[in-house]
Amino acid sequence: MNGKVTLKEISQMAQVSPSTVSRVINDYPNVSQAVRERVMTAVRETGYQPNPAARSLALGKSQVFGLIIPKSAASVCADPFFSYVIQGVAAACKAYDYVLSLVLFHTIQDESRSVGRILSQQMLDGVIMTATQRDNQSVYQLLDSGIPFVLIGQHDSDQVSFVDSDNQAGAYTAVTHLIRMGYQRIAAITGPLNNLAAVQRKQGYLQALADRDHQLDEAMVAEGDFTEVSGYTAMRKLLPQRPDAVFISSDLMAQGALRAIYQEGLSVPDDVALVGYDDLPPAAQTNPPLTTIRQPIKRAGQTAVETLIDLLAHGSEPPRRIILPTELVIRQSCSATRPLIREVMH
Amino acid sequence: MNGKVTLKEISQMAQVSPSTVSRVINDYPNVSQAVRERVMTAVRETGYQPNPAARSLALGKSQVFGLIIPKSAASVCADPFFSYVIQGVAAACKAYDYVLSLVLFHTIQDESRSVGRILSQQMLDGVIMTATQRDNQSVYQLLDSGIPFVLIGQHDSDQVSFVDSDNQAGAYTAVTHLIRMGYQRIAAITGPLNNLAAVQRKQGYLQALADRDHQLDEAMVAEGDFTEVSGYTAMRKLLPQRPDAVFISSDLMAQGALRAIYQEGLSVPDDVALVGYDDLPPAAQTNPPLTTIRQPIKRAGQTAVETLIDLLAHGSEPPRRIILPTELVIRQSCSATRPLIREVMH
DNA sequence: CGATATTGTGAAAGCGTTTTCAGAATTCTA
DNA sequence: TAGAATTCTGAAAACGCTTTCACAATATCG
Structure with missing residues (x-):
């Protein structure tokens, strides 16, 4: 018309x-x-x-935020984590009357070249990016570009504003729970250790063990990369150590671990107890449902948008550092009755 | 800087x-x-x-495509279908040097009011939308607005350009497969029947039964809404009819159905065989892995972008109607040995 | 009722590009 | 080497909106 x-x-x-x-x-x-x-x-x-272009030009702003997800195609699709981030950011953008522009990086080479192009292809009032490898350059490029910018997840640089959940505390809670339940041989499957969140969760695990005088056995820790398959592989590596419980840094990896456990004919939680991390819906639909650490992912997305708006209004200094709380969600993947049995056995 | x-x-x-x-x-x-x-x-x-705004103004175009997903927050997150659509569209946009702007509608009221605002908030060169309820107005609003526009999924209006997979043929193949395997009491869980794809899949189911002289029993068909929970509910409704196989219009609903079946202590495929629809990765990770109809979802997203570019170059008339093929993927949720057993029993 | 404050309106100058047009400088042709 | 063709370059007008400024019209005050 x-x-x-x-x-x-x-x-x-x-x-x-x-x-x-x-x-x-x-x-x-x-x-x-x-x-x-x-x-x-x-x-x-x-x-x-x-005409929005004319308006942007005259006003010097676009009402558009960019969301950058530097992940391979496969991970973005397979991991509901990203659906929730997108969802949270999208909802908040809409609530505050911003338009959302989505950028998925497919390969790492892609990535560093692209940040500049993104900024020049579109007039963005601000950018939200999900965490990435620790040595990744995109963060610095964004910082240099001067565009208001919030990271979902943390970064080594202390100049970035970020929103994250309390990874170490979450992991600590999870492992402490296992210890309280009486489990003795507690293994861990970590995320990729070039990712800060993965490192922090591992630290929470180590700290919890240390605080309760549990021995650390290096062979009881396996590194994954947050994918289902890596959880499977890691669990297969762990099984010979005969752990009686495993703290797993993401629900998706926990699903992979479940596969590996069933394949050996073992049962959860009787032979091996599991605690995951994330509490995305699939966690409740596994068999048995996963005990896990709930991260407020959608809320993180929302908070990121609000933080960005704050940066726009009051400047980027000092950087905002927001840490959201986590929560232990108890389901059937670690037995509630086990400690009783143990005590009887003593 | x-x-x-x-x-x-x-x-x-x-x-x-x-x-x-x-x-x-x-x-x-x-x-x-x-x-x-x-x-x-x-x-x-x-x-x-x-400055991209100035450039857009001078050029009269923005190099931005909009992707509209008119779905509740919950569905978008829970259903990997949308991740794949987003992924496919994002990848193609990047390949053709377009920027992707993402709009998620959360509620239906939201929706009809918003189409106008979307178009006025941002300068879009074209829009891709995923299918929606049949009576939904957004499609007509987009059509009226004159903006180049491609639907992923079909619509009653014959004026829209769309990309879809061959729903009826896919369902037909699935059900025919079950019949060939010797199953007799084949039930179906459909999608929401105000959705064209759901209707077409149901028709494929009916046609396959009719072509092989199977009786249709209305009580053997239950309507879901593509969510996990609705699959669970529908399956519970179906179980008293003692189906020996069920054709389910989405993998996600099939997961729900699995839950319901296990809850009754029945086994898959021995007591009930299952065929799903979509073949997203979770389908291969269920226990047992799902036989299903593979839809090329990412490719549909990509094709939608290409179609949009075609519309831009050569005008919207006549509307493009693209139907992508589907494919039967055989896994363990319907037994390969069953027909033999049956024949012995005869 | 004149002076002053307030409200309603338009002209014009941006915002940062692209593009048309014409002219200047250079190269080619015979 | 004169003329024509070609290659460079800049002035200026768009693109469609917002906003400042000035001014007219109206309302308010003592």
């Missing part, structure tokens, strides 16, 4: 100046009722929509 | 006119080598990035 009627044409139809039309469509005061109505009529009749 | 150096400043630094700078940064011919280098130097020194 329309698509190309301009403000000037409206102004002619309504017999007023362009300035006045602008005032009307932006709801400014100081326009007489009569004129306002004449303009609104013309707007309605023509289906006029202001 | 930068962020606000303009073309005009570059032109002063390089002692040339703005027109020439524009020519250089857009790689036009007819610029002397000397001048070109002077300009490039200035660009490099300042870290100049052209």
